[in-house]
Amino acid sequence: MLRKVFELCEGAGVKCQLNLERWMRCAIGICGSCAIGKFLVCKDGPVFSSEQLRQTAEFGKGAMLKSGKVVPIKEFALWRQ
Numbered sequence: 113m114l115r116k117v118f119e120l121c122e123g124a125g126v127k128c129q130l131n132l133e134r135w136m137r138c139a140i141g142i143c144g145s146c147a148i149g150k151f152l153v154c155k156d157g158p159v160f161s162s163e164q165l166r167q168t169a170e171f172g173k174g175a176m177l178k179s180g181k182v183v184p185i186k187e188f189a190l191w192r193q
């Protein structure tokens with residue numbers, strides 16, 4: 113859903129800030145479990161600007177499971193069951 117909001121804002125030329133969620137283990141920028149592109153959600157976020165999200169190609173493409181495995185977003189609903 114956040115990816116869609118981002119795309120709508122980009123299409124309308126509106127800057128946005130989105131609050132991302134990731135599984136976190138350390139929450140102090142050490143373990144990398146919350147990484148999305150070059151950013152760490154626990155350290156650099158959780159709120160990211162349009163400019164930052166443009167630099168994150170994987171934003172909205174996959175979801176990280178509790179195990180740390182990244183699955184395509186379309187398969188995520190199956191893994192949650």
Ligand code: FES
Pocket residue numbers: 135136137138139140141142143144145146147152153154155
């Ligand atoms: S939770 Fe460990 S780096 Fe973010």
